[in-house]
Every structure is written in C-alpha cells, then in structure tokens.
Amino acid sequence: MANQNIPYKIYLSEDEMPQTWYNVRADMKNKPAPLLNPGTGAPMGFEDLRPVFCDELIRQELDDDTRDIPIPQEIRDFYKMYRPSPLVRAYCLEKKLQTPAKIYYKFEGNNTSGSHKLNSAIAQAYYAKQQGLKGVTTETGAGQWGTALSMACGYLGLDCKVYMVKVSYEQKPFRREVMRTYGASVTPSPSETTNVGRAILKEHPGTTGSLGCAISEAVEAATSTPGYRYVLGSVLNQVLLHQSVIGLETKTALDKYGVVPDIIIGCAGGGSNLGGLISPFMGEKLRGEKDYRIIAVEPASCPSFTRGRFAYDFCDTGHVCPLAKMYTLGSNFIPSPNHAGGLRYHGMSSILSQLYHDGYMEAVSVEQTKVFEAAEMFARVEGILPAPESSHAIRVAIDEAMKCKETGEEKTIVFGLTGTGYFDMVAYEKFHNGEMSDYIPTDAELESSFATLPQVPGQD
C-alpha cells in the first residue's frame, strides 16, 4: 500500500486547532442577500431579530465583513472533548477502487451526536448562556441536530426544548432517549403546545409532520416563552461560520503534509457541513489565490441546487420565520415518502446559494439506491458505517475517483464524512431487502411547489 509517509489518520494537536472561525462572507464580492421581514418585505436588522435569536448570534448572522472571529475559550475547551476530528486518508477505498486518485475524508462522526452538528450547537448554546437566558428551542428531523443541541445544553446547564418531526419521534425512539439522557424535553411535532401546531393539526389531522412545521413550532415556543430563544442547526450564516472549524482543521492537516486538493466534495441539505468544509478553500478561490473544483451533492428527490429557483422564500411551513434568498424548491415541498437519505430541507444556505449562483461551485444530484450502494461499499472497506446524508458525498467521491481510473489522473479528492448511520438502520434494512426505490420529482410537481414562493419586491 503506497504510503508517502501520510498516516491513515491525520490528527492535529490541540495547539494546531483553530482559535478563530473563518467568515467566508468577508471575501465574497456579492454578499448573500439579507433576511427579509415576511410581513413587510423589509430587510431585517439587529433589533428585528432579537425576539428570535441571541444577540451575539445576530451579530454573527449580520456580519459580512469580519474575516476571523475568535472562538471563545469555553467553546474551544468543549471542542477539545471531541475535536480535532481525524482527516482520514482512504487507503483502503483507493485500493478497492484501484484508482490513482488520492482520497481523503474529514470524519465528523466521532462524537455522541454522530455528526458535525455539535460544532454549532455548542456555540449557539454558549452565547445563549452568556446572555443569561434560561433555555433554547429547536426542531429536529432525523435527530442529529437535536442530539447535538441536547449535549451542548446538558454540558452548560441550559434548558433545551426539541420539537421532533412526529414520524421521526415515533420511528426513532432511541434518538429521543439519547436527547433525554442529556436532559432535553422532546415534543412530537405538530403538537398541541403551539398555535401553529394546533392550526396544522386542525387542517391535517393525520399529518406525521415535517421539518418546516417543526421549525414554526420551535420559533413560536421561543418567542412566546420569556428567557428563551430559537436556534437552528443549518442554513443560517452563523451556522456556516461555526462549521468553518471543519474546513480550517482540514486545511491545516493538508498543509502539514503539503497536500493540495483538486476536488472538494460535500453533501448539501441546508448547507452547514458543505459550507464549513469548503470555507477556507473557497476563501482562497474568492481571493484568486488558488483554484479548486467544489462540488455540492444533493438527493435527486430533493434537488434544491440543481432544479430549484434562486429566490426569496419562507424558511418554514408556518411562515413565521424571516424570508431568505436561496435556492429553494418552495416551502411546501416535501420529498417523496420513499426518500430515506436525509437532506430533505426545501432550501439552502444563502451563502452557498450566492456562491453557486456566481459560479464558484458545482452541484450534482444522486439517486438514493446509488447512495446506499456507495455507503455499503465504504462501510466494508473503510470500516465506518456512514450516515445516508454523508453517503451522498461518498457516492460522488467514488464517481470522481473512477473517472481518474479511466484517465489515469492522480487527482486529490477531499470529501466531508459528516456522520455515522447507527440510527438509520431502517433505511439500510430496506436497501438490504431490495425494497428501496428512487423517486425524482416531476417538473409539474416542482412548478406547483414554486407557485408558493412569496411576492417580494425584486423577486424574479
């Protein structure tokens, strides 16, 4: 096995861990569009957002200029419990594929939340605690974000109320129990505890819920309970800022061994992992210092980048959140019930949407059976059982490595392995039993979903 003195796993020392987050907006010529008030259509400023978010997080959300933002010591200490995460050289996968490509992956699954979500959860919980708040509310679908937030709140002694999409609440009782272990309260959504929940239940009595609906409930719970604020695990600028720790560690580790990637690949749902992973590389690209191919991978059943509109849209089903300009499938879009692979949000980070719109990155969509094929092969040769979400990136990394095999090019491929699939075995079981199918929404379906886009001045 060719080695070149690069170990299987590159771990940074604590000294080498980042002390600042990197704010890619500082290097963007076209900044992401501002959030708009859903009632008036006016851009939302600091005061407008205060009922929903913590003060310091609003400052981070609105800050398009400061390039490096210090990571508070207490967050850095927490990071040390589970970071630096390993940058793994996929020697075994390379050997299996017989490819001349060199493949690396940044593995974020070695913590109890099972994903990268903890990187932002601790930051958001920390600032809430600093502001003297009692607690935070949030929504969770598959449960990775809810688990991460529960862990962060459990550590800091902060109340944590999680609205969990009802179908997940019922199908993933273990996720719920992990959250309870960390002291969180978990409510199936839609619920009778909020106005928006009651309204949705009245209109759709048998609904099993959706992420957009759970967001609406969590926001209402935060804004109607003194001492609480709402936190979100993806999409927002602040989240991409916190997740830059992934990319910064990756870059430090690669620099240490003199490795320069040709292609950087990440899965994209709301964009938190992809945005974090690529940020320092994108910064070099924006500043014209280096060039990289950057590829976002999304499910063919929820193709925001590849088939969505770049437009202002609601972030939630109940339309209580600010409007964001992003690639979107329409806030009523819900992936086909046979979709098991996560990444089911209808929109996409405004930062990534702008960068994609400006041609700084590519996007591809993949069908889920191909994703699970890649997942299973990866599990067997690399020993890590990947989350379905992460497996989208694996699929395209393998595809690119196979192209290298055809051309003989020794490209260096880096991808983000966001998490583990221990709580996704129902989907794996379907795949093993040959019961998994693919679904691609029709143009007509998307058109009907686009019809729900809001009327905003300047909207195409």
Added chain:
Amino acid sequence: MANQNIPYKIYLSEDEMPQTWYNVRADMKNKPAPLLNPGTGAPMGFEDLRPVFCDELIRQELDDDTRDIPIPQEIRDFYKMYRPSPLVRAYCLEKKLQTPAKIYYKFEGNNTSGSHKLNSAIAQAYYAKQQGLKGVTTETGAGQWGTALSMACGYLGLDCKVYMVKVSYEQKPFRREVMRTYGASVTPSPSETTNVGRAILKEHPGTTGSLGCAISEAVEAATSTPGYRYVLGSVLNQVLLHQSVIGLETKTALDKYGVVPDIIIGCAGGGSNLGGLISPFMGEKLRGEKDYRIIAVEPASCPSFTRGRFAYDFCDTGHVCPLAKMYTLGSNFIPSPNHAGGLRYHGMSSILSQLYHDGYMEAVSVEQTKVFEAAEMFARVEGILPAPESSHAIRVAIDEAMKCKETGEEKTIVFGLTGTGYFDMVAYEKFHNGEMSDYIPTDAELESSFATLPQVPGQD
C-alpha cells in the same frame, strides 16, 4: 481548568503504536490452568483443538511463554483505520466531581462496532484467512462482538455466520442490520439449524436463548461445516493477547507524559477488555517492578469474581466446548431478566481468574441503577454516551475519585471505556422512566447453579 500541558485527548502517532502484543502469561508464576476435554477430563493440546479453532490461534492459546508476539502487518494496517484510540483526560468529570483525583479513560468506542471487540476480531479473522478457510462462526449477545467480527470478515472477504441470542435478535434489529451491511448472515439462537439448537428448542419451546446456547450452536456449525472454524470474542487467552493493544497504547501514552496510575479499573464480563487494559501494568506488577491497584468491576446480578467458585466449568450451555478453570457461577446461570447492563457471561477468563485467585487484583460488584446514574452523569459532562458495560467502570472510577475528595489524595485513576451505548437505548429509557430495578441473586440460587459444576479430577 488545571492543565499541566496534558491535552484532553492523547493520541499516539502511528509510529508509536505497538508492533507486538504482550502475553501476560509469560510473566505469571502460576499459569492459567489448561483447557480440559469435557468427555475425558484430559488437558487439550494442539491437535485436540484443531477441529474448533484456527491453527495459529491455538498456538497463541497454548503459548504460556512467549512474552511479545509480533502483530502481522495486515492487522497493524487494519488497526490504523480506527486506532490508536484516544486516552482521554477527564477534565470535565474531575471538575464536576470537584475531586483532586486525576482521571483518565481509554476510549475504545470510536469504531463502527462501538467497542474494543474489533481488536481481536480482525486478528482472528486474519489467521482464519491465512489458513485458507472459507469462513468463521460465532455467537453474539448484545451484538458488539458480532458486529466487530462482521466488519473484520467484510474487510478480508471471509464468510461470517453469527448466532445471535434470540431475544437480542428480536429487540435489536438495528444491530442485525449493521452485521448484514458487512455481509454477515445472522441466525436467531436457538435455531433449527443445529442439533444442539433443535434439542434446546424441544426441551424449552418458548426460550429466548442465552449466550451459552448460542456458543454451542456456533461451535457445532463450525465443526460440522468444512472450511469453517469457531471464534470467540472474550474469555480465551488469545483474545486477551490481542486486547493487550489497549493496555500497551495506554501505557505508552501515560509514559509519554510521565503519568503513573495509582488505580486501574475495568469492567469484567468474560474479561477481554479488562485483561487487555491491565496487561502491561500487570506485567510490571508480576515482575515486581511497580505496584498498582487493579480493580475488576462486575454486575451485582452476575457476580462471577465476587461470589463465584474458582473451578473447572463448562463454557457453554450445550457442553460441547472444552472445560476451563475459572471463576464461575455455573454454566446454567442466567442473570435475572431485569438485568440490562451486559456482562452476563457465567464465567471469566482463566488468566484473570488465576491472577485474582493469586491476589494480584481486586473485584467489586455494583448494582445497575447505580451504574446508569454514573452513565448519565458521565454522558452529560464528558459528552460520550457510554455502553452499560463500560459504565460499570465509570461507576467505580467515580466512587474512587469521591474517596480522594474526602481524603484530599491526588490519586491518578485510569479506567477502560470499552464502548458506546447507541444500541442500548431501551435500557436507558427504562432508567429515565424509573422502571429499572436491581436484583442480586440469593445464596440459594447460586448454590443450585454451582451444583451443575462438572466432576473433574482435582476439582474442589
């Protein structure tokens, strides 16, 4: 937070990883007693064991003399995919307990099997492959060992047949699917596929199975199928040899920072983790070079060390395996149905049994509600959701640290955190809901179980 330049996590470099396993038997004056033929009572030699085990593994099983046994390169390469495992300084736990004790734990859960079992699984699968065998059979209870073996076999392209205790097969379908992801076939035990399984089903039609019964089936399947051998995840000398990698890494990491432990704590079911963790420290103790307090922790509901007999006993329910001299509760002993915390095997490693008998280590038993209390506290402050098995060690580490708080002693405590509890949420749920109870077997129950000990020349 006091730091003394010791990082939160000590990772060794690949160069610092052990190149040999350490065979503690080489330093034992009183060697562990030999395995006996259950029919004749005669000690079993190489030829006697060949129908059951791979040749090289038998050599390791019988080798009481060679101190350092080289780890083959291919196994070392596999180890590099998930090792070295971190030695963690439990700064957050120390702070929470307000103890002057310094607490470290060696965390073996950062791999898909979720435990240390993979260290021996890859070794056993490797030697089976080297011998040109088609496959291996084994049993699994909770599923950690079965998962580990599936991973190793999936990697090497070896057939893997797992007999899974029926109650676990039904209650832990996710574990089963993980094994299938790695290509293993999983059969609920007792099954109609073996003579011993059919006999047990006939006698106890509604049985949900036991580990001892699954062992019998796996051994029969191996010995009756050409090209197959049986492998076992604990108890055996060879397993403790492979698991010495845990202790060797721990010692190297501690030596690097000049840290000398006062107390070393491990949970004990069959003894694989404890035996591996303590081995190099025990070696120093046996050679009179150093002294350490070494503590085995077992469930009060399955107290082999603290209330068992040191005697020859059957290793399995069907009595098809060799007899081993060990601390045992009798081969018919089954922990109370309310026992959720793993570590349910009736016997104990012959090596550890001999060392305990000779006074080189202590043992304590703990009740499961106390174990889950420790687990939950640990999860919240250290961020890792521990397996119930591992939490036995956490419990006693906390107890010892609290003693230090009373006395003001700054003892250094090292414990083994064998794995994660993601597949044990049913037990956590019981604990959260206040539905978990404790059970300690009565003396009369143990006496009736001891009555099943075999008649062997020299047996007390």
